[in-house]
Amino acid sequence: MFLYILKRILQMIPLLIGITFLSFIIIQLAPGDYLDKLRMNPQISQETLEKLKQAYGLDQPLIVQYFKWLLNALKFDLGYSFSYHVPVIEIIKERVGNTLFLSITSAILAWSLAIPLGIIAAVKPNTIIDRFIQLFSFTFMSIPNFFLAFLMLFLAVKTGILPTGGATSPDYDQMSIWGKILDRLWHVSLPAFVLAIGSLAGLVRLVRSTMLESLQSEYVMFARAKGLPEKQVILKHALKNSLNPFITLLGFEIASLLSGAALVEIIVNWPGMGMLMLDAVLSQDLYLVMGGLYIGAIMLIIGNLIADILLAKIDPRIRQREVEGVLK
Known part of the structure; x- marks a missing residue:
């Protein structure tokens, strides 16, 4: 298992470099930069602009800029934001927790509903x-x-049942621990419901199809022939042997939730990475954009790593195959 995890971690390094390199080049190929806005201000001299360009390292070739940024990024020094004039990592710290909270909440909601609904549909087909x-x-x-x-935002505004912006209430700091937890869940309910419904629809179909296949397999027929209770046959035999596709899908679900969360965050005014990245792109804040992409890429890679580890834990054949590949 250790060799399997080590191989997966080593594979993450070139993937992370490739993602950040392509992102850096694409961002730099966009016309203009953040300093173009300052050039329109007649009170800022050309000498000041040149000093700013040197301070941010924008006067160097693209490859040099990238590798300097990468070496610092490996130490989680993501540079300074042009717009906010503070370290990028400090800005991201304030937002990434909200995005993770939204994604995890919606994932738990989607999976906790998809599995029972898919099982019910498979057990009672047609x-x-x-x-x-x-x-x-x-x-x-x-x-x-x-x-x-x-649609959900419109209903929330009309009915006033759900909050329509922000992650907490104004009096959040004065609440008890349970009050804070309930307040956070109340505020995240609208965007989490939107993301969960989108994932739930596809997950239900997957659960149904894999369960139907398992219920028609020989080992399930044998379990029924032994006289095992139907509940035990479904949950212990059919469901357990249907888990592989779900675990494989977990990494992709994390990616889709994070990417989908960005757009939903912007629409419902959730203070996460989505709104931050939109503002950074519009203002051409290079290091803030790269910092957001870097952290997002790490989260996606870790999500896929977790899915690989869980899959290997459930299916020993995968571990054995990977270990044999490493030893060769």
Whole structure:
């Protein structure tokens, strides 16, 4: 298992370098830079602009700029923000927790609903319940997250049931610990519901299809022939042997949740990485954009690493195959 994890971690390094290098080049290829706004101010001299350019390292070739940034980024020194005039890591610290909280909450909600709904649909195929669940899946798979976010935001504004902005209430600091937890959950409910519904629709179909395949397999028929209770057959045999596709999908789910969260955050005014990255791109704040992409890439890679480890833990054949590959 150690060799398997080590191999996966080593594979993360060139992937992270490739993601950040391509992002850096694409951002730099965009016309103009942050200093163009300052050049329009007649009170700022050319000499001051040149000093700023040297201070931020913008006077050096792109490759030199990138590798200097990368060496600092490995130490989590992500440079200074042009717009905020503070270290990028300090700005990201304030926002990344909100994005992670939103993504994790929506993932827990989606998976906790998808598994039982998928099992029910598979156990009762072609019934009214199964068709209703499939109708639900197809309906919400066809609705984009951003459109659903607009609808939910409209309903929240009209009804006043759910908050429409911010991560906490004004009196958050005066609340008890349980009050703070409930307040955070209340504020995250709207964006988390939007993200969860989008993931839930696809997950239900996957659970249903894999469970149907497992329920028709020989080992399930043998378990039933032994006289085992149906609940034990479904949960212990069929579901357990259907977990591999779900674990494989976990890494992709993390990626889709983080990318989908950015757009939903902007629409519902959730103070996460999405709004921060939008402002950074619009203001051409190079190091803030790169810092956000860097942290986002690390989270996605770690998510896929967790999925690989869980998959190897469940299926020993994967561990053995990977170890044999390392030893060769």
